[in-house]
Amino acid sequence: xxxxxxxVQKNCHISDARFAGNYTxxxxxLKMREYYRWEQNIPYTSKLSYDxxxxxxxxxxxxxxxxxxxxxxxxxxxxxxxxxxxNELVNQQLEQHKLIYSGGYxxxxxxxxFLAEMERKTVFEDYTLYVAGHxxxxxxxxxxxxxxxxxxxxxxxxxxxxxxxxxxxxHWHKQENPLARALACYDFHNQxxxxxxxxxxxxxxxxxxxxxxxxxxxxxxxxxWDKMVMDMPRSQIEFMARAIKDHxxxxxxxxxxxxxxxEDAQIHFYFANFxxxxxxxxxxxxxxxxxxxxxxxxxxxxxxxxxxxEHWTALAAQMLEIFDASQVDGxxxxxxxxxxxxx
Numbered sequence: 168x169x170x171x172x173x174x175v176q177k178n179c180h181i182s183d184a185r186f187a188g189n190y191t192x193x194x195x196x197l198k199m200r201e202y203y204r205w206e207q208n209i210p211y212t213s214k215l216s217y218d219x220x221x222x223x224x225x226x227x228x229x230x231x232x233x234x235x236x237x238x239x240x241x242x243x244x245x246x247x248x249x250x251x252x253x254n255e256l257v258n259q260q261l262e263q264h265k266l267i268y269s270g271g272y273x274x275x276x277x278x279x280x281f282l283a284e285m286e287r288k289t290v291f292e293d294y295t296l297y298v299a300g301h302x303x304x305x306x307x308x309x310x311x312x313x314x315x316x317x318x319x320x321x322x323x324x325x326x327x328x329x330x331x332x333x334x335x336x337x338h339w340h341k342q343e344n345p346l347a348r349a350l351a352c353y354d355f356h357n358q359x360x361x362x363x364x365x366x367x368x369x370x371x372x373x374x375x376x377x378x379x380x381x382x383x384x385x386x387x388x389x390x391x392w393d394k395m396v397m398d399m400p401r402s403q404i405e406f407m408a409r410a411i412k413d414h415x416x417x418x419x420x421x422x423x424x425x426x427x428x429x430e431d432a433q434i435h436f437y438f439a440n441f442x443x444x445x446x447x448x449x450x451x452x453x454x455x456x457x458x459x460x461x462x463x464x465x466x467x468x469x470x471x472x473x474x475x476x477e478h479w480t481a482l483a484a485q486m487l488e489i490f491d492a493s494q495v496d497g498x499x500x501x502x503x504x505x506x507x508x509x510x
Contacts, residue, residue: 168264168266168303170243171242171243171244171282172282172303172304173304174240174242174243175242175251175268175280175281175282175303175304176304176305177234177237177240178239178240178251178270178278178280179280179281179304179305179306179307180230180231180234180306181234181235181237181238181239182239182277182278182279182280182306183231183306183307183308184230184231184232184234184235185235185277186277186308187231187307189277189401197332198307198308199220199224199227199307200215200220201309201328201332202307202309203215203220203223203224204328205302205305205309205324205328206223207223211327211328211331211359211360211363212359212360239251239278242257242268244257244260244261245260247260251270251278251280252270252271252278253270254268254269254270254271254315254318255318257270258297261285262285262288265284265285266282266283266284266285266303267282267283267284267285267288267297267299267320268280268281268282268283269281269313269315269320271313271315273308273310273313274409276397277308279306279308279310279313280304280305280306281299281302281304281305281306281309281322282302282303282304282305283299283300283301283302283303283305283322283324284299284300284301284302284303285297285298285299285300286298286299286300286323291319291375293317294317294318294319294379294382295317295318295319296319296321296375297318297319297320297321298321298323298371299320299321299322299323299324300323300324301324302322302324302325305325309322309325309328309329310322310325311323311325311326311329311370311374312326312374312375312377312378313378314378314379314381314382316382317382319375319378319379319382321371321374321375321378323367323371326367326370326371326374327363327364327367330363330366330367330370331363333346333350333439334350334355334359334363337350344439345435345436345437345438345439345441345456346435346436346439348431348435348439348460349366349432349435349436349439352431352432352435353365353366353432366432366436369430369432369433370433370436372424372428372433373421373424373425373433373436373437376420376421376424377416377417377420377421379420380415380416380417380418380419380420380421381412381416383416383419383420384412384415384416384419387415387480387483388412388415388483388487389487391487391490391491392412392483392487395408395486395487395490396408396409396412399498400498403502404498404501404502404505406444407444407448407502407505408486409444410442410444410445410448411448411479411482411483411486411505412483413445414445414448414449414475414479415476415479415480415483418472418475418476418479419476421437422437422468422472423472425437426465426468426469426472429465434456434459435460438453438456441453447509448505448509448510449475449509449510450509450510451471451510452468452471452475452510454467455467455468455470455471456468471510474510475510478508478510479510482504482505482508485504486501486504486505489501489504
């Protein structure tokens with residue numbers, strides 16, 4: 168399996184070489200910092216050497232220059248060769264080795280690959296859930312949750328790293344906000360390792376239900392939606408479209424789960440990751456969170472969650488009508504529509 172991990176890692180390097188330039192400089196450096204910690208197996212609580220990161224970063228960018236034009240490698244397993252995007256067949260071969268693999272597409276069409284030790288495989292309602300533990304190969308993009316058809320991958324190691332990055336971020340921007348409130352539900356200062364494990368276990372449930380929501384949203388929106396978003400210029404309209412799909416996913420799955428659980432830490436952390444674009448399109452949801460935080464009443468969140476399903480689905484349908492009628496010429500009309508339909 169070491170040979171397989173090396174090949175998957177090569178595919179990760181090719182994908183990173185082609186797409187790392189899509190990030191802003193700030194996001195890029197933060198991602199590389201986290202990637203360096205993973206690759207060098209540095210404990211979360213250990214301070215990073217910026218001189219060593221700088222040398223590593225220069226070497227990695229040099230490697231990317233060498234492999235950017237390479238084709239993605241097929242995966243040899245046993246006596247067969249598999250396409251790196253054929254998750255189902257690859258995982259059928261790897262289950263006996265207690266390994267889990269995924270090759271799929273993330274934002275902006277970036278291929279994302281990873282190979283990890285498999286903690287468990289379960290069937291959740293009519294979804295197949297794989298929980299990945301220690302990661303043997305990964306790329307710069309390491310989303311804690313990924314979904315394809317009715318298969319969901321939860322990457323616990325990536326989730327722990329994501330949470331730890333948020334914990335460190337809280338030291339840079341000391342203020343009273345949803346992130347600080349979420350972290351205050353745990354004892355990171357005295358028991359960082361245990362707190363990280365407890366928080367990751369809690370947030371696994373949120374990630375799972377968001378991925379279920381993504382699958383359900385994709386069914387509602389159809390394949391044309393994905394084509395429309397892929398064809399959009401990388402500008403305000405694309406970020407709006409992605410935020411609208413996230414709002415649909417959360418309205419049908421994530422938010423109902425948070426409301427059902429009534430766990431303060433989960434609700435705070437959800438809004439700690441509420442992006443500026445999503446807040447701009449759905450300001451009333453953040454206001455409902457503030458009401459809950461200040462008064463303890465969750466009724467406004469419940470009411471908005473139910474109402475938003477119809478709102479965002481109807482708006483998405485209008486966007487698809489514009490796209491069908493005018494294709495690329497309709498983006499300005501689409502953006503004006505979205506701006507008039509904030510909730």
